[in-house]
Amino acid sequence: MSELLDPTSEQKSAHRERVKRPRSLDGLTIGLLDISKSRGDVFLDRIASHLTRRNYAVNRYVKPTFTRPAPIALQQQIAAECDVVVEGLAD
């Protein structure tokens, strides 16, 4: 581990901040990412049916394998097409 000195006026947290969570899903496109972990699709199918019943826009994506990060093209596609993403992490 190394240490850098802050070049800023130090008015923000030293920790990287997460993207703000939306207050509501109204008008947003929701991505559902299947990371190819066993039974993740079952979980996401259920989420999708709940969301579409409430008329939310849902896109489905599949990562080739849970053992590696998503391919850059898929990351870019999801970032371009969705406002929020749900993924199933565990089986």
Next chain:
Amino acid sequence: MSTRPDGLIAVVKQDCPTCTRIVSVLRQLGKRTSALAVYTQDNPEFPSGIATVIDDTSLAHSYRLGIETVPTLLRFENGKEVARAIGWHRGEWESVSACTHLGASLPSSLPGCGSKSAEPGVPEKLAIQFGKTKLAARRIAIGALEDEIEACFERGWTDGLPVVPPTEERILHMLTGTTRSPDEGVGMTPPNYSACTVEKVAINAVLAGCKPEYLPVVLAAVEAALAEAFGMHGLLATTFFAGPMIVVNGPIARNIGMNARINALGQGNRANATIGRALQLVIRNIGGGVPGGIDRAMLGNPGKYTFCFAEREGDSPWESLAVERGFSPEASTVTLFAGSGVTPVMDQASRDPDALCRSFAACLKADGHPKHANSPPPVLVISPEHTRRYADAGWSKARFRNTLNRYLQIPIAGLIAGAGGIAEGISKERTKEKETMPKFRDNALHIVRAGGDAGLFSAIISSWGGSQPITKEIVP
């Protein structure tokens, strides 16, 4: 720090030929005085035959004693250093030790070697380990698997290009470039008006890739940017193109290797590139001036990465920008200007100075818009070949300026809104009882000489109306 016992201290390293040759002298001193301590920097076994050899491979003692050369002999009395001899010089050693007939078989003097505590990069490490000066900036831990340069990107500290990660060693090294204290205030940095210290400027100078000797120039540029009349806040907030541009005058430009010649406004010179970049990073990181935030530039210009050059003074027939602005030719200064990019002036035909003035005026009249008058004065960067036209004809800079200003008077009729079928222009009310108007406010065109030997071109750097140029003297 505990006080040192009275007596003699010799600081040596085995790797130094002079140190190995004066071992006999150390033994002589050891026999004649019980109060001799030898601090050894590299091999704790060296030198043999001395009662008190202290292992200083950590270099803590060498750092605290301020040793630059080995061997160094010091004398302490009442816990304070009272005498010091550097290298081997019989007379000095005899004086410091109050012993006579030292090293009879040696030459009367031998130069020493560099202390291990003074090797490149080492003083900064020792200052962190053993020194008193602690930097105030917040420490940010970077994970073992994180790339430091990527970490700087992710934290938003860069202008889009990679920066040099600001480690404590690099910042301490940067601070050797100024005599000013790290905690000294430089001013409040727009747009957030956050307190700016010498230390914070040094951190951003590290990010930008500066050498320590550039730091005084960066500090002067930051001071100029923080001056109220420069209007840095407005310069960010405007949708116009401009950003701070730095012109350096005086001996420092040559001393730190700035480029005033071929490609002076372009890439490739470290001092030009990193000084301008450091100023932009100070505004971004300390001031919080980020594009899309307070920086509302509609297009911006490439000079907003960095825009810094030196005036070509040495072989100039004319006084420099800084001298015109009231500074001595021996002073080193920065002049900060709100610069909006570079427009070429091409005149390869004019042979007499008057014709060339008409040519300059014709090009300058289009600055911003051909139907604008009383515009903020731009910088005219005049090339050596164009300057020679005037020097050969014996024209002073004042005569050049006056002639140019005469040709920059514009007949009102063509300037009025709607004239020539162009809606842009000045309102009729502003033109009362005048036949002409000056193209530039107060006829105050800024004239700087720069560029390579060949090329019958000059350059216009447009300004922005909300800013006044600021000149600051660079202090070490």
